[in-house]
Every structure is written in structure tokens, then in C-alpha cells.
Amino acid sequence: MKTYKIALIKGDGIGPEIIEEAVKVLDAVASCFDFDFEYEEALMGGCAYDITGDPLPKETINISLNSDAVLFGAIGGSKWDSLPREKRPESGLLKFRKELGVYANLRPAVVYDELINASSLKPEIIMGVDIMVIRELIGGIYFGEPKGRTEDKGWNTMVYTRMEIERIAHQAFKIAQKRDKRVCSIDKANVLDVSQLWRDVVTEISKQYPDVELSHMYVDNAAMQLILNPRQFDVMLTGNIFGDILSDEASMLCGSIGLLPSASVGEKIGVYEPIHGSAPDIAGQGIANPIATIASASMMLKHALSENAAAKKIDNAIKRTLKEGYRTKDLAQYDAKEVCSTSEMGSIIANYAAK
Ligand code: IPM
Ligand code: MG
Numbered sequence: 445m446k447t448y449k450i451a452l453i454k455g456d457g458i459g460p461e462i463i464e465e466a467v468k469v470l471d472a473v474a475s476c477f478d479f480d481f482e483y484e485e486a487l488m489g490g491c492a493y494d495i496t497g498d499p500l501p502k503e504t505i506n507i508s509l510n511s512d513a514v515l516f517g518a519i520g521g522s523k524w525d526s527l528p529r530e531k532r533p534e535s536g537l538l539k540f541r542k543e544l545g546v547y548a549n550l551r552p553a554v555v556y557d558e559l560i561n562a563s564s565l566k567p568e569i570i571m572g573v574d575i576m577v578i579r580e581l582i583g584g585i586y587f588g589e590p591k592g593r594t595e596d597k598g599w600n601t602m603v604y605t606r607m608e609i610e611r612i613a614h615q616a617f618k619i620a621q622k623r624d625k626r627v628c629s630i631d632k633a634n635v636l637d638v639s640q641l642w643r644d645v646v647t648e649i650s651k652q653y654p655d656v657e658l659s660h661m662y663v664d665n666a667a668m669q670l671i672l673n674p675r676q677f678d679v680m681l682t683g684n685i686f687g688d689i690l691s692d693e694a695s696m697l698c699g700s701i702g703l704l705p706s707a708s709v710g711e712k713i714g715v716y717e718p719i720h721g722s723a724p725d726i727a728g729q730g731i732a733n734p735i736a737t738i739a740s741a742s743m744m745l746k747h748a749l750s751e752n753a754a755a756k757k758i759d760n761a762i763k764r765t766l767k768e769g770y771r772t773k774d775l776a777q778y779d780a781k782e783v784c785s786t787s788e789m790g791s792i793i794a795n796y797a798a799k
Contacts, residue, residue, distance in 0.1 A: 446479040448749055451511040453504065456490045456533060457722025458732040458786075459517025465734035465790025466515060466741040469761070472794035473745075473754045484511065488540060489519025489533035489722075499524075499536025505543050513748035514544075514715040515741060518722035542582045546708035546715050547608070548615040549581040549687065550743075553694035553704060558766035562699025562778035565671065570697050575677045576619060577694055579687025580604075580612045581708055584638075586684045602638045604683065609645040615709075616681035617653035626657045626678035630666045630686055642683065663690070670694060691719055700774045702733030705740035707747050716744040730785040733772040735762055738793055761796035765789070 452467070454460040467483065474480045486504040493499045499519075508514045519533040529535055555563070555573040563570050588601035613629075620627045629646045631639035643660055650658040661669065663686045669676065670690065674697050682690060695701045701720045708715040718736030726732055742758035745751040769781025770792055776783045784792065 447482050448479060448513070449511040450481050450483050450744075451504075451508045451514040452483045452485045453488045453508075453514060453516045454485065454491075455488055455517040455519040455722060456521050457518055457724040457727040459489075459519065459722055461727070461730070461732055461786050462718065462734045462737040463515065463517040465786060465793075466737040468790045469738050469758060469794045469797050470741050470745075472798040473757050475798055476757065477751065477754055479749075479751065479754075488516075488536050490521055490524040492536060493524060493527070493531055493533065497531075499531060499533050500539050504540070508540075508544060508715075509713060511713065513744045514713065515737075515744060516715050516717035517737065518718065518720065520722045521724040523724070538586060541708060541715070542587065544708075544715060545582065545710035545712050547580060547582045547710050548612055548708065549579040550619070550707045550709070550747075551577040551579060551687070551691040551694070551704065551719055552706075553577065553691070553698055555698050556703070556763065556766055558763065559699045559703075559775065559778060562775050563697055565674075565697060570674060573674045573697050574623075575674065575680060575694055575697075576623065577680045577682070577687055577691045578612065578616045578619065579691060580608065580683045581687075582684075582710075583608045584684030602636065602683075602685075604638050604642055606641070606645055609642050610649055613646045613649040613681065614652075616679050617650065617656050620656045620679040621653065624678040625655055626659070628659045628661055628666070628677055628680050630661050630663050630680055630682035630690065632663050632686075633660070634662055639683075646681065666690060667693060670697070695719060699778065700733060701736070702772065702774050703735050703739070705736050705743050707740070707743045709747060714744065714748045716740040716748070730787060731773040732786045733774050734786050734790050735772075735793075738762060738790070757797050758793070761793045761799075764796050765792050 486507040585602040588603035591600045633639040704719045742755045746755035771780040
């Protein structure tokens with residue numbers, strides 16, 4: 445029997461509720477295979493600040509690096525918005541990503557047939573959408589120097605080095621090779637020097653992947669094309685801030701941001717987390733949709749642990765649950781047979797995943 449060590453970072457807001465459901469599903473699926481999980485909890489975000497005075501205690505890094513993978517909920521909330529920037533929950537998350545070296549953020553946006561009516565777009569536009577947004581996660585304007593703030597001026601700098609662009613481009617082309625073999629690189633090369641470098645380097649790297657078709661698009665056009673004709677995209681490769689924005693946009697093709705998982709990977713370890721935030725307004729009410737986190741657990745099984753069959757079981761359990769009409773409140777208007785709570789949703793998926 446193999447035991448995988450998983451670092452659990454529940455975080456703030458709905459974080460603890462959704463992580464609990466993902467753990468339920470992981471344990472259920474493990475019961476069908478020859479492995480189990482040992483979880484170790486670590487603090488990050490506002491809750492970490494409240495207890496230790498630091499949104500990212502050193503111990504959290506150590507626990508994470510000593511694990512096989514990290515499963516992460518969400519952080520942040522208005523309660524901590526007035527803290528100095530370095531004490532804010534978001535700073536903890538950014539530092540965490542940087543320290544773990546998770547430079548590639550994979551954000552799949554796949555439309556479930558069962559939820560075809562849930563999107564704000566017409567079914568004929570979104571039917572069959574299957575996009576992988578690949579977002580560079582530890583560079584760009586989120587991290588560039590100089591940055592600063594005076595009373596009357598605030599500034600940040602978008603910086604990318606050749607090395608940073610090369611490694612994310614390789615990831616994108618390799619992932620595209622296992623998909624529809626098309627990469628669309630998104631930038632703002634008509635205005636930004638950093639984007640022109642991005643475009644030049646991605647083009648160079650593409651020569652090593654002659655089986656993958658590369659196209660380029662400006663980010664403003666990409667935002668429009670995602671709504672106009674999302675099926676044109678296979679892999680969307682982009683930098684940190686454009687990827688942040690476009691992945692939220694892509695999530696709306698799917699009906700609810702509560703559905704989308706992500707994997708953040710690098711050389712050392714992977715972090716698996718829903719793309720949504722901590723939703724403090726609905727925390728503690730038992731109405732959050734745990735599917736994004738459960739699907740992130742499935743990505744963890746596949747990418748970090750190579751337990752593909754177990755991952756498949758979770759994906760199928762999610763589909764079956766949706767097909768049978770179980771919905772959390774965010775999706776209650778769309779072909780719901782039964783509206784269920786966060787924990788009921790987790791239990792139904794866990795039950796199917798264990799079959
Ligand atoms: C995300 C979030 C984070 C980001 C925030 C919470 C710092 O929006 O993971 O998409 O901007 O990267
Ligand atoms: Mg975001």
C-alpha cells in the first residue's frame with residue numbers, strides 16, 4: 445500500500461468547506477485502489493496572519509515541500525484589505541507560488557454538456573468548448589521591479605526574461621501535443637516591449653514543435669474572441685496578468701466559476717487549487733460549489749501522482765452527478781433536479797467515485 449503525503453491549505457472564506465469535500469472524494473476514490481493519503485494541514489492567508497502575524501509562515505513552505513502535492517482552497521477577504529501589502533493574504537499566496545517555483549498554471553475550461561444552459565452565452569457557441577489556459581505564474585507585472593507607491597503615484601513593472609518565456613512555452617507546446625496541437629499565444633506586442641520579446645521567444649521555441657500550430661493574438665482581441673467563438677482555441681498561452689483575466693473570462697463559458705480547477709506546476713512540486721476566490725460573502729453557509737476543488741484534486745491525482753485511473757473516476761463521478769441533476773445554489777436555475785449543499789454535493793460525488 446502506497447501512502448501519498450498531501451499538504452492541505454484550507455485558507456479563508458469558503459476554503460475550509462470546499463477542501464473538506466475534496467478530501468472526502470479523495471478518500472472515497474482511494475478506497476478502490478492500492479493507495480491512501482496522509483494529510484498535513486498548513487496555514488496561509490488571512491487565517492495565517494491572524495494566528496502568526498504572517499500570511500505565509502515558513503512552516504507552510506516546509507510542509508509543502510515535504511509533500512507529494514499541495515491541495516489548496518482559497519485565501520483573502522475584506523477583513524484583511526487594510527493591512528500593509530506584505531501582510532495581506534494575496535501576498536502570502538504570491539510568495540508561496542514563487543518559493544515553490546510553480547511557474548506554469550494550467551487552467552482548463554471545459555464545458556460540461558450537462559450544464560450547457562448554465563452559461564450566459566448561447567449553447568451553440570459554447571457546445572464542445574475545451575480550452576487549456578496556460579498562465580505564467582511567477583513573473584510578469586505581479587513580481588516585476590521597480591514597483592512602489594507614494595501619495596500621488598503608484599507603479600509596477602512588467603518584466604519577462606527569455607528564460608521565463610522559454611520554460612512556459614515548452615510547457616504549452618508539450619501540453620498541446622497531447623491535445624489538439626494548437627497553441628495561441630496571447631500578448632500585447634503592438635504596444636509593449638516585454639510582449640514583443642514574449643512573441644519572439646515563443647516563435648523561436650515553436651520551431652522545436654513542428655507538429656504544433658502556433659498563432660499569436662493581442663490580448664484585447666483574445667478577450668473578444670473568447671466570447672465570439674471560443675471553440676477556435678485549444679491551448680492559450682499567456683503571461684501572468686493576462687492569464688489571470690482571461691481564465692476568469694473563460695470560466696464563464698462553463699457556467700460558474702465554481703467549476704474550474706487548476707494545477708500550478710514547476711520543477712519541485714505542484715499546487716492544485718480552484719480558480720475562484722474565498723467568497724467571504726457566502727462562507728459558512730454551506731452553499732459553495734465544491735466541484736472546482738474536487739476537480740483540482742483529480743488534476744492532482746493525474747499530474748502529481750500519476751494515478752490516472754483514480755482521476756478518471758473522479759471526473760466521471762462529477763459528470764454523473766451533474767447529469768443526474770444535482771446542483772449547488774450557483775447552478776440551481778439550470779436543469780436542477782435537486783439543489784444540494786456543499787457537503788451533500790461532496791458526498792454524492794464521493795459515493796459515485798467509490799463505485
Ligand atoms: C488567481 C487569483 C490570484 C491571482 C489572487 C488571489 C492573488 O486571482 O489565482 O487567479 O491574481 O493570481
Ligand atoms: Mg484570478
